[in-house]
Amino acid sequence: MRNLTQDNITQAVIARFADTPDARLREIMTSLVQHLHAFARDVRLTEDEWFRGIEFLTRVGHITDDRRQEFILLSDTLGLSMLTVAMNNDKPAGCTEATVFGPFYVEGAPHYEHGADVANGAAGEPCVVRGHVRDLEGRPVAGARIEVWQADAQGTYDVQREGLGQAQARGVLVAGPDGGYHFRSILAESYPIPDDGPVGDMLRATRRHPWRPAHLHFMIQAPGHETLITHVFRNGDRYLDSDAVFGVRESLVADWVRQPDGSWLVEYDFVLNRAPAAPGQGAPA
Amino acid sequence: MRNLTQDNITQAVIARFADTPDARLREIMTSLVQHLHAFARDVRLTEDEWFRGIEFLTRVGHITDDRRQEFILLSDTLGLSMLTVAMNNDKPAGCTEATVFGPFYVEGAPHYEHGADVANGAAGEPCVVRGHVRDLEGRPVAGARIEVWQADAQGTYDVQREGLGQAQARGVLVAGPDGGYHFRSILAESYPIPDDGPVGDMLRATRRHPWRPAHLHFMIQAPGHETLITHVFRNGDRYLDSDAVFGVRESLVADWVRQPDGSWLVEYDFVLNRAPAAPGQGAPA
Numbered sequence: 001m002r003n004l005t006q007d008n009i010t011q012a013v014i015a016r017f018a019d020t021p022d023a024r025l026r027e028i029m030t031s032l033v034q035h036l037h038a039f040a041r042d043v044r045l046t047e048d049e050w051f052r053g054i055e056f057l058t059r060v061g062h063i064t065d066d067r068r069q070e071f072i073l074l075s076d077t078l079g080l081s082m083l084t085v086a087m088n089n090d091k092p093a094g095c096t097e098a099t100v101f102g103p104f105y106v107e108g109a110p111h112y113e114h115g116a117d118v119a120n121g122a123a124g125e126p127c128v129v130r131g132h133v134r135d136l137e138g139r140p141v142a143g144a145r146i147e148v149w150q151a152d153a154q155g156t157y158d159v160q161r162e163g164l165g166q167a168q169a170r171g172v173l174v175a176g177p178d179g180g181y182h183f184r185s186i187l188a189e190s191y192p193i194p195d196d197g198p199v200g201d202m203l204r205a206t207r208r209h210p211w212r213p214a215h216l217h218f219m220i221q222a223p224g225h226e227t228l229i230t231h232v233f234r235n236g237d238r239y240l241d242s243d244a245v246f247g248v249r250e251s252l253v254a255d256w257v258r259q260p261d262g263s264w265l266v267e268y269d270f271v272l273n274r275a276p277a278a279p280g281q282g283a284p285a
Numbered sequence: 286m287r288n289l290t291q292d293n294i295t296q297a298v299i300a301r302f303a304d305t306p307d308a309r310l311r312e313i314m315t316s317l318v319q320h321l322h323a324f325a326r327d328v329r330l331t332e333d334e335w336f337r338g339i340e341f342l343t344r345v346g347h348i349t350d351d352r353r354q355e356f357i358l359l360s361d362t363l364g365l366s367m368l369t370v371a372m373n374n375d376k377p378a379g380c381t382e383a384t385v386f387g388p389f390y391v392e393g394a395p396h397y398e399h400g401a402d403v404a405n406g407a408a409g410e411p412c413v414v415r416g417h418v419r420d421l422e423g424r425p426v427a428g429a430r431i432e433v434w435q436a437d438a439q440g441t442y443d444v445q446r447e448g449l450g451q452a453q454a455r456g457v458l459v460a461g462p463d464g465g466y467h468f469r470s471i472l473a474e475s476y477p478i479p480d481d482g483p484v485g486d487m488l489r490a491t492r493r494h495p496w497r498p499a500h501l502h503f504m505i506q507a508p509g510h511e512t513l514i515t516h517v518f519r520n521g522d523r524y525l526d527s528d529a530v531f532g533v534r535e536s537l538v539a540d541w542v543r544q545p546d547g548s549w550l551v552e553y554d555f556v557l558n559r560a561p562a563a564p565g566q567g568a569p570a
Contacts, residue, residue, distance in 0.1 A: 061345060075339065
């Protein structure tokens with residue numbers, strides 16, 4: 001295997017993966033090499049551009065740590081995350097739709113009783129969130145584990161704030177016997193994704209805005225049901241039609257209603273799908 | 286732009302790049318999104334696999350530092366580096382061929398006089414390297430800047446050795462009035478690419494060996510000539526036909542000849558191409 005040219009190198013690289021014991025890994029590596037090479041060929045990538053790509057990915061790697069996941073942000077802004085969600089969440093009609101996981105989930109969120117304030121000190125206008133978790137037949141899913149996380153009035157998640165010693169505006173609740181849940185938090189506001197790193201540079205160079213429409217993140221898990229990772233978006237937000245990460249589903253848009261005392265109320269009911277037959281369809285963790 | 290599906294999301298993402306002022310960047314981002322999405326679609330990437338990809342790239346980023354470039358290693362082992370070299374180095378017949386840059390080049394190598402020992406203490410059997418640098422018409426390229434770097438007898442480059450305070454087995458020479466050069470160093474030996482990181486895990490999971498055939502790296506620069514980044518490979522090496530990074534060119538294979546005193550001699554003449562008309566064809570730095 002000497003003297004490989006731009007015309008035969010792709011087949012030579014693929015042949016090198018022929019002995020991969022795991023057939024699925026072999027399939028993935030084969031396709032990855034084909035598409036990676038096809039991209040380089042299509043644009044006739046120069047050596048300088050190749051090196052700038054190496055530098056870009058190095059920066060993405062170096063800014064990523066336990067609290068910031070720039071690779072997920074990159075996947076989100078290139079639409080790869082939402083494409084993957086769409087391919088893997090072809091649920092029956094009536095189920096709540098899924099959307100992107102995002103880079104701000106962290107494990108170990110505090111547990112709360114119904115009615116508690118999950119904001120836990122995060123800045124923002126007071127807001128009550130309530131609803132029910134049901135199955136496709138309309139039956140309550142008692143005991144469903146409901147995890148919620150959101151940004152504060154400044155558009156930042158707790159994990160983005162240096163030196164903050166506690167979880168804020170994130171928490172876990174357990175649905176009651178009627179599938180019901182309710183908690184206090186703060187008003188969801190639109191915010192820019194973190195744009196002080198390489199993904200932000202990419203957005204600026206391509207004249208894309210970094211904004212996401214206001215939303216709450218939810219992950220809902222219950223035995224016998226497919227894990228649901230989704231958002232509830234705030235109706236009327238100016239970025240609903242240009243979400244920087246392509247995550248908006250019309251069915252996930254809800255009204256935040258101003259109450260007489262100045263606080264806010266949003267109600268949203270979730271419908272879980274039956275558990276999938278195959279493994280590997282749960283939360284990406 | 287709501288309710289994007291797996292069938293229309295790619296066009297929606299591409300449309301988001303429509304206002305990119307730099308036409309070349311727009312072309313690259315458009316093609317990248319098309320091929321990235323096509324890959325995910327072809328293999329029907331699961332959410333768990335997507336997350337494992339994020340974790341893999343995160344590891345590649347975190348092991349990369351000033352002395353180790355795992356993204357280049359990944360590009361090399363997927364054949365992307367050699368494809369890029371092949372597309373951008375379609376030189377006239379008679380020119381020395383180019384090959385991959387590799388992850389072990391560092392700036393600031395020491396300068397040496399002809400005849401000096403660039404090994405500078407690196408372990409290995411003594412070897413003399415000599416030859417000439419000429420242009421396509423056979424004229425000497427006096428004053429050409431010749432940079433060489435190589436691994437030692439243990440298969441490691443100086444930058445891979447913790448705590449080593451000096452450059453070893455790398456250096457810069459200037460070709461004489463006749464284009465000639467000669468220096469002392471150590472015998473080139475085959476070696477495995479660093480396989481204690483995520484790229485090594487990929488090679489093991491796919492039953493690929495990490496070995497490269499013995500070689501010297503050269504970068505040769507001279508005004509009015511195209512920069513040449515190449516290797517000289519050692520004839521007879523068992524890995525010449527299965528180089529882990531796909532870099533072997535038959536024309537770059539030379540004989541290392543054992544001398545009566547037990548040392549080695551290799552002679553290699555380089556032929557530089559004329560300077561390219563367009564910019565951006567030089568060294569990737």
